[in-house]
Amino acid sequence: MGFEGLLGNERLKENLRVSVGRGRISHFYLISGPAGSGKGTLARLLAAAILCQGDGKPCLACNACRKVMTGNHPDCITIVDPAHKTVAVDIVRDARADMYVMPNESSRKVYIFPQELRTEGQNALLKILEEPPEYGVFILLSDNPEKLLPTVRSRCTELRLLALPDSLLQTALKQEFPDADGESIAAAVQRSGGWLGQAKALLAEGAVSVQTENFVKSFCARDTLGLTTVLVGMEKWKRDQAIPEWQVWLQMLQSALVCQAGQKATSPLTRQLAAARSSRELMDAVQQLQKVIEYAQGNVSVAAICGYLQWALR
Numbered sequence: 001m002g003f004e005g006l007l008g009n010e011r012l013k014e015n016l017r018v019s020v021g022r023g024r025i026s027h028f029y030l031i032s033g034p035a036g037s038g039k040g041t042l043a044r045l046l047a048a049a050i051l052c053q054g055d056g057k058p059c060l061a062c063n064a065c066r067k068v069m070t071g072n073h074p075d076c077i078t079i080v081d082p083a084h085k086t087v088a089v090d091i092v093r094d095a096r097a098d099m100y101v102m103p104n105e106s107s108r109k110v111y112i113f114p115q116e117l118r119t120e121g122q123n124a125l126l127k128i129l130e131e132p133p134e135y136g137v138f139i140l141l142s143d144n145p146e147k148l149l150p151t152v153r154s155r156c157t158e159l160r161l162l163a164l165p166d167s168l169l170q171t172a173l174k175q176e177f178p179d180a181d182g183e184s185i186a187a188a189v190q191r192s193g194g195w196l197g198q199a200k201a202l203l204a205e206g207a208v209s210v211q212t213e214n215f216v217k218s219f220c221a222r223d224t225l226g227l228t229t230v231l232v233g234m235e236k237w238k239r240d241q242a243i244p245e246w247q248v249w250l251q252m253l254q255s256a257l258v259c260q261a262g263q264k265a266t267s268p269l270t271r272q273l274a275a276a277r278s279s280r281e282l283m284d285a286v287q288q289l290q291k292v293i294e295y296a297q298g299n300v301s302v303a304a305i306c307g308y309l310q311w312a313l314r
């Protein structure tokens with residue numbers, strides 16, 4: 001299997017295949033690239049390759065590989081701090097202390113840091129990077145490698161992810177979104193900058209509920225009866241069901257405005273909205289939705305808001 005789970009980046013994958021195959025594993029890797037470039041995918045594959053017990057590492061078939069890929073390997077530890085944007089320094093210190101505990105079932109122990117580290121956290125890591133235990137491997141992920149301390153960056157093997165060519169992105173998107181039309185895929189490719197994760201997020205805007213689809217159709221056609229039917233059908237919805245739905249409507253209207261400003265639309269519904277209604281009308285609808293979402297987050301009932309929207313979104 002090797003590193004094929006990561007799209008593109010052929011030279012990087014070949015270099016890794018050769019070095020891992022020869023058992024040349026660095027103590028410290030830095031995987032760099034913008035959001036949606038595949039850093040998490042590569043980190044998991046690399047960890048699997050390091051702990052793999054089969055041939056053609058990562059084989060993705062042995063017990064170790066399977067455990068890494070499902071997040072259940074005791075010697076593959078992901079260090080995250082969900083409460084903060086960057087990892088708190090005491091969490092880094094705990095990881096550092098844990099690194100001196102021998103691996104459980106492998107000859108190595110891998111730590112993945114998907115979140116950015118502040119200077120203090122990097123300094124805490126530096127001590128172990130200078131003299132890592134024989135079995136220790138750290139994999140750091142970063143959107144901004146230039147912001148890392150030079151002393152940290154110079155110690156690591158940097159794996160830089162590259163943007164994917166359009167043709168590769170297009171094929172991958174067609175596979176994952178078989179229902180998306182060619183125009184939407186082309187727009188997502190163009191707007192993604194070559195990063196698969198970003199292209200997928202753009203296309204996902206097109207995968208919407210029946211309510212959203214009917215809302216867009218009625219709104220575009222100025223079909224008040226259609227709009228009423230959608231909203232009456234939502235009157236008994238729970239607040240935590242209705243609010244996300246309205247947030248999707250809001251996002252689509254905002255996307256349609258972006259589209260009118262000259263960007264290509266990533267979904268047929270956005271395209272329809274941009275063509276059917278003026279900027280002024282879209283803007284009004286955006287404001288109305290922002291207002292009702294705020295009301296709904298307060299104490300106004302979903303039914304009352306549905307009634308209001310029948311009038312406000314005409």
Ligand SMILES: [Zn+2]
Binds near residue numbers: 052058
């Ligand atoms: Zn394996």
